[in-house]
Amino acid sequence: DAGVTQSPTHLIKTRGQQVTLRCSPKSGHDTVSWYQQALGQGPQFIFQYYEEEERQRGNFPDRFSGHQFPNYSSELNVNALLLGDSALYLCASNPGGQGGYEQYFGPGTRLTVT
Amino acid sequence: KQEVTQIPAALSVPEGENLVLNCSFTDSAIYNLQWFRQDPGKGLTSLLLIQSSQREQTSGRLNASLDKSSGRSTLYIAASQPGDSATYLCAVVNSSYKLIFGSGTRLLVRP
Numbered sequence: 001d002a003g004v005t006q007s008p009t010h011l012i013k014t015r016g017q018q019v020t021l022r023c024s025p026k027s028g029h030d031t032v033s034w035y036q037q038a039l040g041q042g043p044q045f046i047f048q049y050y051e052e053e054e055r056q057r058g059n060f061p062d063r064f065s066g067h068q069f070p071n072y073s074s075e076l077n078v079n080a081l082l083l084g085d086s087a088l089y090l091c092a093s094n095p096g097g098q099g100g101y102e103q104y105f106g107p108g109t110r111l112t113v114t
Numbered sequence: 115k116q117e118v119t120q121i122p123a124a125l126s127v128p129e130g131e132n133l134v135l136n137c138s139f140t141d142s143a144i145y146n147l148q149w150f151r152q153d154p155g156k157g158l159t160s161l162l163l164i165q166s167s168q169r170e171q172t173s174g175r176l177n178a179s180l181d182k183s184s185g186r187s188t189l190y191i192a193a194s195q196p197g198d199s200a201t202y203l204c205a206v207v208n209s210s211y212k213l214i215f216g217s218g219t220r221l222l223v224r225p
Contacts, residue, residue: 004157006157033212033213035213040217041217042118042203042205042215042216042217042218043158043203043205043213043215044215045212045213045214048211048212055211056210056211056212058212088155090157090158092158092213102148102160102163103148103160103207103213104160105150105157105158105159105160106157107156107157108156108157110155
């Protein structure tokens with residue numbers, strides 16, 4: 001059983017560009033959350049998708065947007081990249097759409113903005 | 115606003131020692147608390163999940179406790195090994211279903 005997968009592994013972009021990151025949840029999971037982790041910090045919640053809708057959002061600007069597909073996979077889009085967007089982007093999935101379930105994380109996408 | 119704090123920020127111990135990592139949170143209205151391990155540049159591996167109604171969970175050499183009333187959790191690692199070297203993160207899930215993380219404890223176990 002494949003766990004949470006993310007692509008690409010690494011990405012280098014220039015300021016002002018746009019980027020799309022992808023995530024496939026663990027089999028049987030229907031809820032996907034995205035987190036941003038700066039160096040030396042804990043992950044910060046960006047948003048969560050359930051039933052193809054953004055269910056809740058953290059304190060991130062509208063430049064960060066997402067989508068969930070009918071097969072529960074998800075994309076994170078970031079527009080007008082800033083140097084400060086350089087981070088490890090983590091995707092997590094859990095089943096049932098509820099908060100009481102264990103969350104499983106993918107290996108992350110390392111984004112570098114130059 | 116929920117805040118999660120982990121102490122110490124870094125820890126270096128000789129192999130074989132038993133050790134305790136601490137996590138505290140400001141709002142006791144949580145669904146659960148989860149401990150993770152993160153190796154440098156990698157994703158998070160779930161170690162233990164404690165539901166709000168539970169007091170502790172055990173997996174191998176790891177034991178995690180939860181005291182909701184005082185807003186505290188501890189992760190106990192028995193007979194530490196060099197392979198345990200990593201960053202350990204705790205996170206709570208509250209009514210909004212998102213994980214709120216501490217900044218982690220960087221553990222180095224010296225051979």
